[in-house]
Amino acid sequence: MIPYTSPCLALEDGLFGRLRKDTAEDWEAYVTHPFLRRLANGTLPQAGFRNYLLQDYLYLVHFSRAYALAGYKSQTLEDLRAASRTLTGLLEVEMPLHVKLCAEWGLSEQQMLAHDEDIRSLAYTRFVLDTGLAGDLLDLTVALAPCVIGYGEVALRLLDDPDTQLEGNPYREWIETYAGAEYQAVAAGAIRQLELLGQRLGADARYSMLLKTFRTAVNLEQGFWGIGETSSDAKAL
Amino acid sequence: MIPYTSPCLALEDGLFGRLRKDTAEDWEAYVTHPFLRRLANGTLPQAGFRNYLLQDYLYLVHFSRAYALAGYKSQTLEDLRAASRTLTGLLEVEMPLHVKLCAEWGLSEQQMLAHDEDIRSLAYTRFVLDTGLAGDLLDLTVALAPCVIGYGEVALRLLDDPDTQLEGNPYREWIETYAGAEYQAVAAGAIRQLELLGQRLGADARYSMLLKTFRTAVNLEQGFWGIGETSSDAKAL
Amino acid sequence: MIPYTSPCLALEDGLFGRLRKDTAEDWEAYVTHPFLRRLANGTLPQAGFRNYLLQDYLYLVHFSRAYALAGYKSQTLEDLRAASRTLTGLLEVEMPLHVKLCAEWGLSEQQMLAHDEDIRSLAYTRFVLDTGLAGDLLDLTVALAPCVIGYGEVALRLLDDPDTQLEGNPYREWIETYAGAEYQAVAAGAIRQLELLGQRLGADARYSMLLKTFRTAVNLEQGFWGIGETSSDAKAL
Amino acid sequence: MIPYTSPCLALEDGLFGRLRKDTAEDWEAYVTHPFLRRLANGTLPQAGFRNYLLQDYLYLVHFSRAYALAGYKSQTLEDLRAASRTLTGLLEVEMPLHVKLCAEWGLSEQQMLAHDEDIRSLAYTRFVLDTGLAGDLLDLTVALAPCVIGYGEVALRLLDDPDTQLEGNPYREWIETYAGAEYQAVAAGAIRQLELLGQRLGADARYSMLLKTFRTAVNLEQGFWGIGETSSDAKAL
Numbered sequence: 030m031i032p033y034t035s036p037c038l039a040l041e042d043g044l045f046g047r048l049r050k051d052t053a054e055d056w057e058a059y060v061t062h063p064f065l066r067r068l069a070n071g072t073l074p075q076a077g078f079r080n081y082l083l084q085d086y087l088y089l090v091h092f093s094r095a096y097a098l099a100g101y102k103s104q105t106l107e108d109l110r111a112a113s114r115t116l117t118g119l120l121e122v123e124m125p126l127h128v129k130l131c132a133e134w135g136l137s138e139q140q141m142l143a144h145d146e147d148i149r150s151l152a153y154t155r156f157v158l159d160t161g162l163a164g165d166l167l168d169l170t171v172a173l174a175p176c177v178i179g180y181g182e183v184a185l186r187l188l189d190d191p192d193t194q195l196e197g198n199p200y201r202e203w204i205e206t207y208a209g210a211e212y213q214a215v216a217a218g219a220i221r222q223l224e225l226l227g228q229r230l231g232a233d234a235r236y237s238m239l240l241k242t243f244r245t246a247v248n249l250e251q252g253f254w255g256i257g258e259t260s261s262d263a264k265a266l
Numbered sequence: 267m268i269p270y271t272s273p274c275l276a277l278e279d280g281l282f283g284r285l286r287k288d289t290a291e292d293w294e295a296y297v298t299h300p301f302l303r304r305l306a307n308g309t310l311p312q313a314g315f316r317n318y319l320l321q322d323y324l325y326l327v328h329f330s331r332a333y334a335l336a337g338y339k340s341q342t343l344e345d346l347r348a349a350s351r352t353l354t355g356l357l358e359v360e361m362p363l364h365v366k367l368c369a370e371w372g373l374s375e376q377q378m379l380a381h382d383e384d385i386r387s388l389a390y391t392r393f394v395l396d397t398g399l400a401g402d403l404l405d406l407t408v409a410l411a412p413c414v415i416g417y418g419e420v421a422l423r424l425l426d427d428p429d430t431q432l433e434g435n436p437y438r439e440w441i442e443t444y445a446g447a448e449y450q451a452v453a454a455g456a457i458r459q460l461e462l463l464g465q466r467l468g469a470d471a472r473y474s475m476l477l478k479t480f481r482t483a484v485n486l487e488q489g490f491w492g493i494g495e496t497s498s499d500a501k502a503l
Numbered sequence: 504m505i506p507y508t509s510p511c512l513a514l515e516d517g518l519f520g521r522l523r524k525d526t527a528e529d530w531e532a533y534v535t536h537p538f539l540r541r542l543a544n545g546t547l548p549q550a551g552f553r554n555y556l557l558q559d560y561l562y563l564v565h566f567s568r569a570y571a572l573a574g575y576k577s578q579t580l581e582d583l584r585a586a587s588r589t590l591t592g593l594l595e596v597e598m599p600l601h602v603k604l605c606a607e608w609g610l611s612e613q614q615m616l617a618h619d620e621d622i623r624s625l626a627y628t629r630f631v632l633d634t635g636l637a638g639d640l641l642d643l644t645v646a647l648a649p650c651v652i653g654y655g656e657v658a659l660r661l662l663d664d665p666d667t668q669l670e671g672n673p674y675r676e677w678i679e680t681y682a683g684a685e686y687q688a689v690a691a692g693a694i695r696q697l698e699l700l701g702q703r704l705g706a707d708a709r710y711s712m713l714l715k716t717f718r719t720a721v722n723l724e725q726g727f728w729g730i731g732e733t734s735s736d737a738k739a740l
Numbered sequence: 741m742i743p744y745t746s747p748c749l750a751l752e753d754g755l756f757g758r759l760r761k762d763t764a765e766d767w768e769a770y771v772t773h774p775f776l777r778r779l780a781n782g783t784l785p786q787a788g789f790r791n792y793l794l795q796d797y798l799y800l801v802h803f804s805r806a807y808a809l810a811g812y813k814s815q816t817l818e819d820l821r822a823a824s825r826t827l828t829g830l831l832e833v834e835m836p837l838h839v840k841l842c843a844e845w846g847l848s849e850q851q852m853l854a855h856d857e858d859i860r861s862l863a864y865t866r867f868v869l870d871t872g873l874a875g876d877l878l879d880l881t882v883a884l885a886p887c888v889i890g891y892g893e894v895a896l897r898l899l900d901d902p903d904t905q906l907e908g909n910p911y912r913e914w915i916e917t918y919a920g921a922e923y924q925a926v927a928a929g930a931i932r933q934l935e936l937l938g939q940r941l942g943a944d945a946r947y948s949m950l951l952k953t954f955r956t957a958v959n960l961e962q963g964f965w966g967i968g969e970t971s972s973d974a975k976a977l
Contacts, residue, residue, distance in 0.1 A: 090346070093346060094337065094340065094637075095338075097334050097337025097346070097350065098337075099334075100334025100337070100353065101332075101334040101395075102874045102875075103874075104875075106327060106357075106379070109330060110357055112334065113330075113334065113353050113354055116334075116353070117350055117354055120346065120347050148723070149622070152625055152629065155632070162633075162636050162873070163812065164813075164815075165875045165876040165879065168876065228945070229946070230942065231942015232942070232945075234939070234942030234945065249622070339637045339638075340637075341637070382956075385860070385963060388863055389859050389866065392866035392870045396866045400575065400577075401578075401639045402638045402639040402642065465708070466712075467705065468705015468707065468709045471702070471705030471707070472704055472705045475578060475703075482856075564820070567820060568811065568812050568814065568820065571808050571809070571810075571814075571820070571823065571824065572808070574808025574811065574827065575806075575808040575809040575869075580801060580831075580853070583801070583805065583831065586808065587827050587831050594817075
């Protein structure tokens, strides 16, 4: 395993860097999943991508609920504002963009909302929500980190990868969205927020528990890619 | 007691109307509190108003957390979006306006956030939050209703009242804000949302419990006005 | 599909009966899963049963947390006491019995608690907990019902089934525990409690949402049996 | 102020000792409240004591919910079992004893449960519950500490006080219950549990926030004694 270091994203610093390093094998399996390689060279069957998009939309609904929960759990106005702005971004920008992208792939919002959640999507979102409710804002933020930050790393790695084929790739928009400046700023902000909360809420003393949460979330994220490797629209639950 | 009917706000309709009627005495005591009459004729000591403003700011912090909680508890995207928009409105519009008004009265945001909460403010917000967490979105919305809708009625009543003295009244801005079209639309929206949730979540069958929640919230709101009748900045808890 | 009616357990009455009927196909797939037939005729590989036992223990930890949550969410002392007694029963009776049974199968408690949760176990428990926290005590109780009541029906059906082979069956103790008077009383109590809460908290008006919760829980329970069909002790998440 | 040191209860050790010392004035006002002196020399009007008993019963209902919540929030089986046992103790031992004591003072359980909560009781319990839900098990435990441990110190101080008059004192049973070995063991256990959680969950790094929670809870407890100084059975909210 050759360690990946990004010139753009501070992936090795602070609490996030420590969690990423201490789950190196799981993390590697997540950010270099076969689904991603097929997506990057354009060989992924389109039905698989559609399946992924659909479940990712259902995921975003509960992911938004997790940021609303972060608002409730905030002990300072800054944390509350940060959570509220992320929530607004998700509901008013990301999700409408997602709906637009899905429409291009023949999926209407109505259709997606009526669809059952895949167990791999359901498991991750409910794990995040329960972890956040049982614990405090730091526990919640650690559970969210593999998603928010990981997508940033995934996209950078794909751009860096000589095997990646952007020209004529039907999935190019997906890669460029997450590698783009806007999303990279979100990922960088998530690294900083995790660091601040970690310092304020005693991450060092609680590290073994946080690591367990992080590892579970990484593995659930890894499993999520598998959704895109099955084209079935069959009932997943 | 002469019942108050507003031409603008549908105070007697549906679930809200039923709750208001079934707590008529408590509601009347809340919306016609002596504090309000002194505010409307300008005889309220300014130290009292300052005390009220300060505690109302601390109240808004936890009130915002309650809308974040409503986002988490939403079962539909519409409910989630509605909660998120109210939260944004509170954090990005109402609270900055409140800070501006308070600055005119010699209170900085820093000062307010460092101040202890009065037990009357703390009791109401924590009651709302616990009710919302223990129950569902309908329980939470019922607990919030006396505040959101009541302030709309209070302001309309003050405008209607011949004893009200707007000219030269230092509290005129407060009255006109809550009687204004923007806030009245918020109150009207809250009546509608309560109605929709009530139908969807079985308000009729749960009515006695909802009534108990509503009555407690009304009485806590009534007690809140008392904060403006004490000028003391002494530690409240 | 021949409908199953039990002389012992009121499986067709009230709210539970309605939910069971309206998910008939999913329910049938849950309570007649191939895992159960192999368990009943003794052909299930022992490694599979061991895998099931281990994950079921991890499941019980979070299942207990769900009853603690039911205590927090109770609006009456009776509901609070009922939740507390179930919690005590789980922690002080069922789980020690489970530990004893597992020891006979070569699994120590230490070993089990150190093991990763299978995604099928994690998904169900976290779904129950989030549903319960986002909703009220009725939502929580509906999410728990397929487990508590379903195990009662499963065991009765196995006893009724001519293909079931108790003599010399290594899994006989498991079947007889859930078919036994003690567990059947628990299942019957759960049917009654669901009915009471349904009446008190407006189940009719909220039925479509409750049905969705119930169906998801049934399907997650169905998936759980699959754990016993894989002998792998490999990391599940 | 002469610092109080108990030979029985380790009031000055660890996290609890630090919180108690850093809120010395507030703590002193809580544990030496005039209500307690009147109770100890028997001069407290009986109507006041009755009022206190009644509100204390309503308090215990929500206090029990807080221990159920602690069960939900537990990350280890030991914490979950500890919470469950405290919950059982409250519901099956303390509350029935309280009902018995109240009956001697002419208060039936029915009567008490039908009574409105005093704002001083409501404020404290809902503050504890919201603090516990927004934060983690350590935040919750810190919010509960002034009650559980403080009652132990209060009773020891009263027994030590030469002004205390046990002979013929109608409140003797109350003092001796909390000074008794059984309750003192509960208080000592709470000091130990707080210490363990503090170490495991990073109390040092989070100290300023925990101190704020503790101080608010101490002041709410101090306010609670005031309930016993008003004999009114009038509606409190």
